Amino acid sequence: MLTLTDNASAIVSTLVTRQSEAPDAGLRIHSTEGQGPSGESRLAVLVAPDPEPADQVVEVSGARLFLDETAAAALDDKVLDAGVDDEGAVSFAVMSQVD
Numbered sequence: 001m002l003t004l005t006d007n008a009s010a011i012v013s014t015l016v017t018r019q020s021e022a023p024d025a026g027l028r029i030h031s032t033e034g035q036g037p038s039g040e041s042r043l044a045v046l047v048a049p050d051p052e053p054a055d056q057v058v059e060v061s062g063a064r065l066f067l068d069e070t071a072a073a074a075l076d077d078k079v080l081d082a083g084v085d086d087e088g089a090v091s092f093a094v095m096s097q098v099d
């Protein structure tokens with residue numbers, strides 16, 4: 001199952017709180033058209049008030065993620081990290097889990 005770093009949990013929680021007043025809101029990770037340079041799925045994120053009916057819901061340290069079927073499969077054994085640059089832009093990184 002997807003895990004989050006402490007940084008990612010804090011950033012996701014902050015993003016969702018700032019962009020939605022819905023009590024069950026979360027960050028939705030979903031597939032987009034096309035593929036990445038190595039043929040991998042391309043994923044996008046957005047703050048959503050509720051998960052879609054088929055979404056997998058992941059809750060880690062107060063952060064809620066909604067994963068569509070493609071994102072859930074692609075991220076099943078991964079770690080999500082996040083950072084904020086000097087201008088306030090958020091970036092996400094996906095890493096392999098270490099056993």
